[in-house]
Amino acid sequence: MIEDTLKPPYYAVIFTTQLSETIEGYYEMAEKMDELAKKQDGYLGVESARSDVGITVSYWKNLEAITNWKNNIEHTEARDIGRDKWYKKYQLRICKVEREYGFEKK
């Protein structure tokens, strides 16, 4: 899904991941965290794709919303399990979306 209704400025969290061999339980947890994220104040949307690496970009109203989601207890527990079991490597970037352009074939 492509988020096409957001108006800059807002924030993006770019989360790029490489999974380990052990992915038991990963997809269930990822879905659970997606559902939980959607319920947070300031959540605006998400885009996600996976090939060799996975890229999930979540969109947020402001930095406070991102910090609150980072400190959410269930999310913190999931992240701890992720670092222990599922992730071989990841990079997380917090970005301010300054401009945006869209195209859709009519």
Place this chain on the structure above:
Amino acid sequence: MIEDTLKPPYYAVIFTTQLSETIEGYYEMAEKMDELAKKQDGYLGVESARSDVGITVSYWKNLEAITNWKNNIEHTEARDIGRDKWYKKYQLRICKVEREYGFEKK
């Protein structure tokens, strides 16, 4: 591939795409554009994944580098063909990367 050596602040272009039925020539052109992007001044790296949607995040030193790449003639021609043939829909976001965290299992 995960880019793990960049130091904020720098810029990210998040390009989320949905392809049309007509993808003849798309992957060749995407690879050609990746190669060309790497040669531009201010290019820092790229991360890419595709499932239902494709997400390509390219990283740049500053806004000027992004504008120059946008105006590159070969890139402009490829974009025109893309809008005509390959893309059903896309969203492009220009973002300032403010903070970054990495994890790697040892």
